[in-house]
Amino acid sequence: MLFSSAVMNVVSAQASNQIDNVRVWPSAEKTRVVFDLSSEAQYSYFTIFDTQPHRIVIDFRQTTNQVTLQNVDVKSDVLRVIRTSNPPQSGTTRIVLEISGAIQPEVFPLGPSEFAGHRLVVDIPGANSSRTIEPTSAAEAPARIPRTLDEMPLRPLIIAIDAGHGGRDPGSVGPNGTHEKNVTLAVARKLAARINADPGMRAVLTRTGDQTLSLAQRTSIARRERADFFVSLHADAFTSPQPRGASVWILSHRRSETELGRALENKERLSEELIDVEHLLQGEEEDPFLNRAILDMYRDSSMAGGFEAATILLRELGGVTTLHRSRPEAASFGVLSSLRTPSVLVELGFISNPQKERLLINGNHQDRLADALYRGVREYFLRNPVEGTVLAATDIRTHVVSRGESLSVIAQRYGVTVDAIRRQNNLTGNTIRIGQRLEIPVAR
Ligand SMILES: [Zn+2]
Structure with a gap:
């Protein structure tokens, strides 16, 4: 032997x-x-x-x-x-x-x-x-998702979704009585469903019902969950009924300086901001210069990330709704104050505009907004891979459909799920045509 x-x-x-x-x-x-x-x-x-x-x-x-x-x-x-x-x-x-x-x-x-x-x-x-020849049905596909995850002992990206307002704070109220807090929660849930259907991402909602939350609680949830991205959803009123477009906001540089100073002075906040490096700092004497240097680095990288993500999200939103501003805008929003997480605030449209108000409570329109936001977040992380995550280990290949090939045959060939191909290519059914170019997300 x-x-x-x-x-x-x-x-x-x-x-x-x-x-x-x-x-x-x-x-x-x-x-x-x-x-x-x-x-x-x-x-x-x-x-x-x-x-x-x-x-x-x-x-x-x-x-x-x-x-x-x-x-x-x-x-x-x-x-x-x-x-x-x-x-x-x-x-x-x-x-x-x-x-x-x-x-x-x-x-x-x-x-x-x-x-x-x-x-x-x-x-x-x-x-x-x-x-490669065994047929598989679409119904089988979801059961195979854990396999992909297990083959890659990698973590999903954590996407924090903040439905603006809630509870005692209705937000803006439309001419027909629509509360902003209900619109933001509906779109937040739809976005979370899309994100959770993606094996590379997991959604964390700051609120899942009609709760009252402070801005500090919202950002704190995102920091504690080690969110890789934070998106706050709003549909505010404008003083006149004319403006009707969507817009995307990021934190102003000045406000980020203020937040950096506050974080250094608040032990609990500091430990949340430094959650990834805390074990390195343990046992060290308090070193405000080191803390400041790390926060500076985080802030610069999260603000650059926020700007790029905002740009991508605007382009995606522009495909499904009118834009109020076509470039990201900077403002002093407390909800965007996390220094370690790229953060954006999305105005889904102005609820004060009667036509927009009707759209914002329309389920199909909410679906389109959630689709656009999901595509944007995914694209941002494909362009800016986070080490150790499923999406960072995902390579996009191009496949040209030839005669006799079905989605399930192509999925089998690349070892991915039919759902993954559908998501990547924004397909809703099983219809593909000969010569069509498909993007296939495969593990690196
Ligand atoms: Zn709002």
Whole structure:
């Protein structure tokens, strides 16, 4: 028997562990097997290539198995069977993967992420031809989304959405009695739904109902959630009924100076602003110069980001509604005061204009506004990738549709979901035509 490789990871604790689930994902290049564990993997493995069938043998120490392996859907050209075998010592679970050839696997543990707990991953290289011809229905697609996330232990972007006003503060009131707070909440919810349907993003709403919130509470929620982006939604009145367009606002430089000074003087605010570097500063003597330097850096980068995002959002909004101003405007808005998060305030339209008021309560118009905002935020982060996020690891490829290809066939070929292609190309149905160019978001 040839022990061609052995890897041990050193874990001193003798805690008992459990295999809670086993998942198999064949793709065009490899078959991935994931063991979901209740705590950190304590394992070793070796391969047996000198007798048939070729095998990968994994010993999970101090581990019990809760999975009926016969029920695991293997569906791989490379992986034939998953079974248990007699363990070398009591307390160990020995799992055997029978494979189609002498293929050296990659075996590595993954710690808990937003989407999964402790895992041991076994990647077995080798093409799975059946994956490219197997038909898939659109209904299957959502179930495959976690696979994409799991293949990339990356985090989603956190998008904070602030529905302006609320509770005792109705905001502006339109000529027909529409309250601004209801318009902003409706669009905020629609935008959140789009963002949460995107595996690369997660929405955080400052309010989900008719609550009264202070400006400080709104920005504090975004900072504590480590938001990558903050968008505040409004539909204010103008003194005359004529103005009717949308506009996008960013914090003025002067106000950002004031906010920087305030942050340095307020311990709680400072710790929220410095949430990403706090562990670096712990144990250090208070160093106001260092704090100031870091805040300065954050402020410069978030303001540049806010300006670019505002420009993109204006272009997207311009496609679905009239614009009041075609360039971002700067103002002293307290709600945009976070120094670490690019922040914008979107005026969806002026509720004081009777025609705009009717549009702002129209569900289809709200959908179009939410679509435009979603596309804009996504484009901003594709242009300005944030390290360690799903979207930063997403590459956009171009695919020209040829005869006989359906959306599901194309999705299979690139290992993405039909939904992901629809989102990227603003498609609502399944109709595509020969020669059409599609953008395909694939993992890098
Ligand atoms: Zn408002």
